[in-house]
Amino acid sequence: MIRAAEEVLEYPMVDQDPLDHWTVGRVTLLGDAAHPMVPRGSNGAAQAILDGRVLAARLAESGDPYQALRAYETERLAATSRVVLTNRVNPPDALLREVYDRTGDRPFERIDDVMSPEEIRRFSESYQAVAGYSHAALARP
Numbered sequence: 001m002i003r004a005a006e007e008v009l010e011y012p013m014v015d016q017d018p019l020d021h022w023t024v025g026r027v028t029l030l031g032d033a034a035h036p037m038v039p040r041g042s043n044g045a046a047q048a049i050l051d052g053r054v055l056a057a058r059l060a061e062s063g064d065p066y067q068a069l070r071a072y073e074t075e076r077l078a079a080t081s082r083v084v085l086t087n088r089v090n091p092p093d094a095l096l097r098e099v100y101d102r103t104g105d106r107p108f109e110r111i112d113d114v115m116s117p118e119e120i121r122r123f124s125e126s127y128q129a130v131a132g133y134s135h136a137a138l139a140r141p
C-alpha cells in the first residue's frame with residue numbers, strides 16, 4: 001500500500017509498506033524499487049548503497065545465483081523494513097523534535113542546557129544501529 005507521508009509527517013513525501021519478498025527467480029529488487037522510504041537522515045541513497053554492497057558480496061561468494069539473491073533478500077529486506085518503519089515514527093531528526101518539545105521553541109544559549117552530550121550521542125547511535133551505519137556494522141567485512 002502506498003502511504004502518504006503527510007499522515008505521519010508534515011511534508012508531502014511518500015514511502016511504502018515493506019514488501020514480503022523482492023526476488024522472483026533470477027530477478028530481484030534493490031534501492032527505491034525495493035523499499036521506498038521517506039528520505040530522512042540521508043537514507044534512501046545510503047540504503048541503496050548498502051543493498052548493492054550485500055548483493056555484490058553474496059553473488060561473489062556463491063556459485064548459485066538463485067541462492068545468492070535469496071541470501072541478499074534475507075539480509076536486506078528485514079534491515080530496510082526496520083528503516084522504513086522507524087522513519088515514520090522516530091527518524092534521525094527526532095532529536096530536533098525533542099529539543100523543540102523541551103524548549104517550547106524558545107531560544108536557548110547552549111544545547112548542553114537542553115540535552116546532555118550523552119543523550120545526543122544515544123539518539124544518534126540508536127538510529128545508526130537501525131540504519132546499519134553504526135561503527136560496529138560498518139567494521140564487519
Ligand SMILES: Cc1cc2nc3c(=O)[nH]c(=O)nc-3n(C[C@H](O)[C@H](O)[C@H](O)COP(=O)(O)OP(=O)(O)OC[C@H]3O[C@@H](n4cnc5c(N)ncnc54)[C@H](O)[C@@H]3O)c2cc1C
Binds near residue numbers: 045
Ligand atoms: C526530493 C527527494 C529528496 C531526497 N533526498 C535524499 C537525501 O537527502 N539523501 C538520500 O540518501 N536520499 C534522498 N532521496 C532518495 C534518493 O534519491 C533515492 O533513495 C535513491 O536515488 C534511490 O536510488 P535507486 O538507485 O534505488 O533509484 P534511482 O536513483 O531512482 O535510480 C533508478 C534509475 O533507473 C532508471 N530507470 C527507470 N526505469 C528504467 C527503465 N525502464 N529502463 C532503464 N532505466 C530505468 C531511472 O532513470 C534512474 O536513473 C531523496 C529523494 C527525493 C525524491
